[in-house]
Amino acid sequence: MGGxxxxxxxxxxxxxxxxxxxxxxxxxxxxRRLGAVDEATLDLAAGVRxxxxxxxxxxxxxxxxxxxxxxxxxxxxxxxxxxSSCKARIVPAxxxxxxRRRDAAHFVxxxxxxxxxxxxxxxAPEVQLAGALCLLTPSADGEAYQTVDxxxxxxGMKTLRISPEEHDAHLARxxxxxxxxxxxxxxxxxxxxxxxxxxxxxxxxxxxGSDVRLWSEVFAANAAHVSRAARELGEELVRLSxxxxxxxFPDAETARERLFRYLADAKQRHEARFPSVESGxxxxxxxxxxxxxxx
Amino acid sequence: MGGxxxxxxxxxxxxxxxxxxxxxxxxxxxxRRLGAVDEATLDLAAGVRxxxxxxxxxxxxxxxxxxxxxxxxxxxxxxxxxxSSCKARIVPAxxxxxxRRRDAAHFVxxxxxxxxxxxxxxxAPEVQLAGALCLLTPSADGEAYQTVDxxxxxxGMKTLRISPEEHDAHLARxxxxxxxxxxxxxxxxxxxxxxxxxxxxxxxxxxxGSDVRLWSEVFAANAAHVSRAARELGEELVRLSxxxxxxxFPDAETARERLFRYLADAKQRHEARFPSVESGxxxxxxxxxxxxxxx
Numbered sequence: 001m002g003g004x005x006x007x008x009x010x011x012x013x014x015x016x017x018x019x020x021x022x023x024x025x026x027x028x029x030x031x032r033r034l035g036a037v038d039e040a041t042l043d044l045a046a047g048v049r050x051x052x053x054x055x056x057x058x059x060x061x062x063x064x065x066x067x068x069x070x071x072x073x074x075x076x077x078x079x080x081x082x083x084s085s086c087k088a089r090i091v092p093a094x095x096x097x098x099x100r101r102r103d104a105a106h107f108v109x110x111x112x113x114x115x116x117x118x119x120x121x122x123x124a125p126e127v128q129l130a131g132a133l134c135l136l137t138p139s140a141d142g143e144a145y146q147t148v149d150x151x152x153x154x155x156g157m158k159t160l161r162i163s164p165e166e167h168d169a170h171l172a173r174x175x176x177x178x179x180x181x182x183x184x185x186x187x188x189x190x191x192x193x194x195x196x197x198x199x200x201x202x203x204x205x206x207x208x209g210s211d212v213r214l215w216s217e218v219f220a221a222n223a224a225h226v227s228r229a230a231r232e233l234g235e236e237l238v239r240l241s242x243x244x245x246x247x248x249f250p251d252a253e254t255a256r257e258r259l260f261r262y263l264a265d266a267k268q269r270h271e272a273r274f275p276s277v278e279s280g281x282x283x284x285x286x287x288x289x290x291x292x293x294x295x
Numbered sequence: 296m297g298g299x300x301x302x303x304x305x306x307x308x309x310x311x312x313x314x315x316x317x318x319x320x321x322x323x324x325x326x327r328r329l330g331a332v333d334e335a336t337l338d339l340a341a342g343v344r345x346x347x348x349x350x351x352x353x354x355x356x357x358x359x360x361x362x363x364x365x366x367x368x369x370x371x372x373x374x375x376x377x378x379s380s381c382k383a384r385i386v387p388a389x390x391x392x393x394x395r396r397r398d399a400a401h402f403v404x405x406x407x408x409x410x411x412x413x414x415x416x417x418x419a420p421e422v423q424l425a426g427a428l429c430l431l432t433p434s435a436d437g438e439a440y441q442t443v444d445x446x447x448x449x450x451g452m453k454t455l456r457i458s459p460e461e462h463d464a465h466l467a468r469x470x471x472x473x474x475x476x477x478x479x480x481x482x483x484x485x486x487x488x489x490x491x492x493x494x495x496x497x498x499x500x501x502x503x504g505s506d507v508r509l510w511s512e513v514f515a516a517n518a519a520h521v522s523r524a525a526r527e528l529g530e531e532l533v534r535l536s537x538x539x540x541x542x543x544f545p546d547a548e549t550a551r552e553r554l555f556r557y558l559a560d561a562k563q564r565h566e567a568r569f570p571s572v573e574s575g576x577x578x579x580x581x582x583x584x585x586x587x588x589x590x
Contacts, residue, residue: 113492115493115494132494167491175493175495184532186561187557192465192468194375196408196469198469201470203499203502207495209565210562224540232483233479240525241524265479265484273489273497
């Protein structure tokens with residue numbers, strides 16, 4: 001996601017200069033080759049020193065530590081954001097770091113809903129930020145919020161403000177649950193059924209190609225909400241299995257009618273939310289954002 | 296699927312002539328425009344009269360009736376096949392029709408695993424038959440089996456022989472279950488979580504855009520197997536929800552390790568089955584099949 005944001009920021013002119021910080025020189029080489037950075041360094045302090053906006057794009061487990069490491073090197077008034085999938089633990093932890101240190105920096109949590117099951121720089125060119133939604137957590141500093149909001153909008157994203165707690169409650173259902181189900185759907189296959197599968201199962205389990213350590217951490221960081229969503233879906237599937245079984249019983253007409261309505265309702269909600277998938281048409285890309293003029 | 300097979304048969308030369316039979320003249324016009332047929336007619340009898348191979352591509356509920364309607368008009372030795380998602384009811388029903396009428400025709404069930412959530416001729420050009428798997432049910436007539444097997448292979452498909460009962464048992468897990476889960480995953484969303492979803496949920500619920508009547512019929516036709524697969528996955532999700540909950544408890548390390556292994560195993564099986572999804576590379580297309588020479 002860091003690479004994708006760098007690529008998009010350079011392409012759109014959303015940043016005057018993109019400086020990448022990595023912990024391996026191969027990553028720096030690759031980022032340069034991809035055109036995701038103007039400059040890149042292994043030196044965190046040097047990398048963030050002149051930044052107006054610092055984007056932390058590291059696995060969930062490392063976000064707070066990376067924030068702790070870079071805060072002393074940020075310039076006065078710097079704005080820091082992240083891209084992680086859980087917010088309720090991270091946002092107050094980093095805000096706490098900032099207020100304890102009395103650093104004149106600000107943090108606004110970001111979650112661009114435009115990932116891919118692939119991680120790392122190689123996946124960066126495939127990530128479609130334009131047109132996708134980016135969730136932002138509130139900030140006491142209106143200007144800092146506007147900086148982060150303006151950055152994602154300049155990349156063509158829509159933005160929405162949401163509290164860290166609400167974020168985690170809703171994303172448990174809309175993002176973390178689908179990931180868990182993708183893994184479970186593969187685990188539910190026998191060797192034989194897996195070999196007899198087609199594009200349906202492939203697409204339904206694309207997310208099972210995701211980074212396992214990262215997703216273990218997401219499930220752990222949002223355990224209560226994810227656990228509840230998984231239990232509810234599990235119970236719903238057990239209920240559905242009874243509905244399906246009833247299709248073979250004497251009063252099958254009622255059961256058939258009930259299942260038909262259930263499926264039709266779901267299809268209607270799906271089409272309302274993802275119309276482009278139905279029509280086969282891609283949503284038209286947003287107009288190119290204006291470049292932010294030099295200060 | 297009828298349109299997709301027609302397109303592919305004309306493109307590859309797998310058939311000398313493709314004659315389409317439809318029940319609406321608009322469908323005939325569209326099939327001609329798409330290039331899915333050489334000729335097309337509303338007259339079933341005229342359409343099948345000279346056919347060596349008859350492909351029944353209609354919704355599950357209509358397959359046996361359509362077979363009953365066309366059998367009297369088939370030429371001596373004609374081979375009939377279908378494309379439907381369930382086999383255990385259809386195959387013996389049509390074989391029964393043939394043996395009762397003493398028609399000198401043969402039936403071999405086909406199930407090309409290359410569908411799309413969209414139905415109808417409009418979706419035909421997007422269906423990728425080449426490289427995908429086509430399941431065939433056995434036939435007492437070896438020559439008839441070879442005709443159907445050779446047809447799908449000429450379109451670039453891999454084929455596999457499987458009994459109708461086995462087909463339905465395994466496809467319940469690998470195809471029917473993923474469809475049911477896609478609908479259930481949409482039903483599990485609140486209005487708010489649905490609005491806060493991204494490409495993950497979109498791809499996980501693509502199949503919820505499928506034809507509801509058709510899938511009600513598939514679930515009904517394979518009720519026992521689908522019901523069992525849904526119950527097992529439901530119970531697995533309830534179990535997983537407890538595992539996830541345990542990530543927040545004192546002995547979280549054990550729980551974390553267990554969940555990590557579960558996810559890693561699923562990912563490994565997923566990668567072994569769908570390697571192209573992981574590497575980002577498309578599987579290389581099969582070499583163009585040789586055209587079947589004129590008899």
